[in-house]
Amino acid sequence: MQQLSLALAVMLTAMPVMAQRQQLLLDGPWRFQAGDAKTAAELDDSTWARVVLPHSFNAVDGEAGGAYYRGAAWYRRVLQRPAAAAGRRQFLEFDAATMAAEVWVNGQRAGRHDGGYARFRFDITNLLRPGRNLLAVRVDNGTLPQVAPLGGDFTVFGGLVRPVRLIETDDAHIELLDHGGPGVQVDTEALTSAAAQLKVRVQLRNDGALPARRLLRLTLRDAAGRTVLQQSQAVELPASAAHAASVQLNLAKPHLWQGVFDPYLYRLSAELLQGTSVRDNVLLPLGLRQVAVDPQRGFLLNGKPYPLHGVNYFHPGRPGHGVAVGDAEVDEDLRILMELGVTGLRLVHYQHPPRVYERADELGLVLWTEIPLNAAMSEAPAFRDNLFQQLRELVRQNRHHASVAVWGVGNEVYRSDDAIRDLLGELHRLAKQEDPARLTTYAHCCAPDDHPMALQTDLASYNRYWGWYDGEFTDIGPWADRLHAKLPAKPIGLGEYGAGASVLQQEDPPKRPQPGARWHPEQYQALFHEAYARQLSARPFLWGHFVWLGFDHASAGRNEGDAPGINDKGLVTYDRHFRKDAFLLWQAWWQREPVLHLANRRASPRPAGTVAVKAYSNGRQASLEVNGKPMGTVPVVDRIATWPAVPLAPGRTTLRVRDERGATDSIEWDIQP
Missing domain, CATH: 2.60.120.260 (Galactose-binding domain-like)
Structure with a gap:
């Protein structure tokens, strides 16, 4: 034993x-x-x-x-x-x-x-x-x-x-059994640069056999830990019963949470006191912001257009551990994604570890987070009830996070009848009932774009892979234009787009691979994203777009690319050791810091002859040298500098690139006869 x-x-x-x-x-x-x-x-x-x-x-x-x-x-x-x-x-x-x-x-x-x-x-x-x-x-x-x-x-x-804990508290306490939530709910009733009006609702419970009199004290502290507001009220708690207390807080000259540009957080503590003794307490981050979406201008943060772009983030899984990892892995992933330059994340296809939401608040990332209605559904009442339960849990556990902007009610359900339409409508209404201030969406794939199931939520979102599963790279822009013209009053965005890639498989220039085959050259994924980046950047009406995926992830049903059991559409490998070329391409589009990266660094050895060389950059122009010999200065167009005909002789060859800001990058290729 x-x-x-x-x-x-x-x-x-x-x-x-x-x-x-x-x-x-x-x-x-x-x-x-x-x-x-x-x-x-x-x-x-x-x-x-x-x-x-x-x-x-x-x-x-x-x-x-x-x-x-x-x-x-x-x-x-x-x-x-x-x-x-x-x-x-x-x-x-x-x-x-x-x-x-x-x-x-x-x-x-x-x-x-x-x-x-x-x-x-x-x-x-x-x-x-x-x-x-x-x-x-x-x-x-x-x-x-x-x-x-x-x-x-x-x-x-x-x-x-994920972790398991034993919690001990007083008989009279802040509620612990409300769908796993913190028991404290904050709603922003009004917000301007001059003042914030907040309504705080605290759920209390007295499990004792006698009534209890307590003092509820709310304290708001700024990012430096200074108290900016404090308010108390007496509460009478009946024996063996729940009780709810509401408190109004008015804050002058609030410092707004402005996403990645200024992720300012207050801290709100709710304390239950008996005399001068604190009997129970909860501490929450509080970011003051307003979110909205305009069908023409896209995502709005505090009333201004905010560029919402990022990746689909599955889970901080690691080889040999699966999803059984901890805060250190979450932190590493978010460091990589901030390096990429994302402003938001889609958390798929289920609720993520608490650390993800906490760090997103602190980093300023805007989140779309969703319940696991995915691929298939059942019409049994028990399944519907479970979806409602999981949605309530998602909302009540995470509605205090400033980072959370969108509740997702499902993804790619492979049917298009009245049952799924009605279910999505019910989930939308429940989400709005639980949290009227945030937006809802559904990631649609497999029926006409204007099918009623795609339009049950506040935002319409689409998963599109032209140039990978079907169609051509160039289809994505015209598709968005047609849909925007057809649904001018509906905000539309891209929930998924991407292509597979293995850093072990190199082909320059690449032929189009078969999605389910074992050959997924890294270069093809880069071409896919080069084309999508050009077209998506020209369409600000999209409320957001999210690459599938940030990181390769485990998918037991797949047998493609360089290894079975892996979905390799990530911009970073499953072990987090390699950033694929497409990662650096998007970094050049999204990152505010200087980016300069020579592509195809793993395409070695390679034959002698004339080759096109390209670099990804957010500068204006770049110059190339091969073994110290200048190959010319070219403009950066759509974040790409290209030298179309560079001669390569047999032997070890060093390529070096420099831009007008002084940024440099270099690679070595083994050139064979």
Whole structure:
């Protein structure tokens, strides 16, 4: 039977009984076994593997291509607890468990959660006992008919893929059981450069047997930590009941959140006091901004056009771990994407780790985040109810983030009948009911552009791959013009566009590859994005456009490019080691800092002869040298400088480029006879 390490046992036993909310990370050790079992309490876990969270049992087979294990698995661990202090509550918090989770404490069922990507909590106060406590969790990543997603072009990594915590707080506390949300909701009722009018709603709960009188104190601090507002009010909390308190805050001369140009954040703390003692507290970031979309001018931030462009970001997965990674991987990914120059991200195709939303607030990234209605749907009431649950969780857990601008209600459902139209309409209405201030969209692919299913939400978004799956590169601009003329009052944008590429496969100039084949030369992806960049930049009416993908990701059903089990349309490789040429092309379009990059650096060895050389730049002109010999200065057109006929002789050859700002880049090619 599992025994805690001495250090962790001491830490748990000594967990202080304090007035304020306490959190304890339950990262390990856990016992784990794939497969099902009869009961939670009568298992012999002595031979099970020891694991540390986050953990996925598909970290190997989910990345190999083809079939991978989808089904039940068990996690167990022991908690040593002192006798519970009077007037305290204990909750288990899961940041995600894929796809469904059932939890037992000491053989008694604490609850079940359906949905693999949102935070959820259970009150386990009455299930804990002094001393040894056994925690058991059954997860299941099989295809469950009532749980979204029912399909999708990605591996469904099973397990406790995000952190688990034990939370302890006072009987009278800020609500913890509202769909995993923080219990504090902030609405901006009016916002100008002169003043901000905020309505703060705090959900409270008293689980005690007697009524409680408390003081609710709200404090707003600026980015330097200085208090700029503080307001308090007495609250009477009935026994064993919920209560909601509303407070109006008026802030003079607010400092606005201006996206990547000035991501200014206040901090709002909500404290519940008994006398002078803080009994519970929640701290939230607060960015003051307004978002809107104009069918002609595109995305508006604080009333002004804001260039919204970026990538589809799947998950900070890594080889050998799948999606069971932590904050460090999120931070690395966002550093790379800020280097790229994105102003926004589409978070696909499900709710992302909390760290993504937190860092997006701080970096100024505008987010489109969505629920996992993807590829397939069921008309069963239980499936609809699960979608509604996952949408409520997405909104209530993330509506306090300034970065979140768009709620996505689905992606590429492969049917176009009344059922999907009605479902998308219902989801739109629920999102607006939950959060009237933000916009909604659906990523449409597979029916006519003006089909009713594409128009149920505030914004129309389309996934288009001309030049990859069908059509030609040059189709994207005329398509956008025709649709804009047909739907002049509807904001339209591009949810996805992209092409596959392997850094191990080089062909210059490339022939058009087959999407499902094993040859995806890096050069073709670059040509694809060169063409799209020219056309999209000339159409400011698009409310946003997002490259598919930022990073290659695991997709067990694929067998193409240089490896099975990978969708290789990323601008960066799955291991994050290589930025593909298309990354540098978009960097030249999006980055404000100087960019100069010689393309085709991996296209070596190559034959002698005459070759076209190109560089990506956000400068005005660039000069090329080959082995120190000048090849001329050319203008930069659509972020590309081209030398169409450069002679290359056999031997080791150095190419060096310089622009008018002094930026340089160089590569070496092995030129063979």
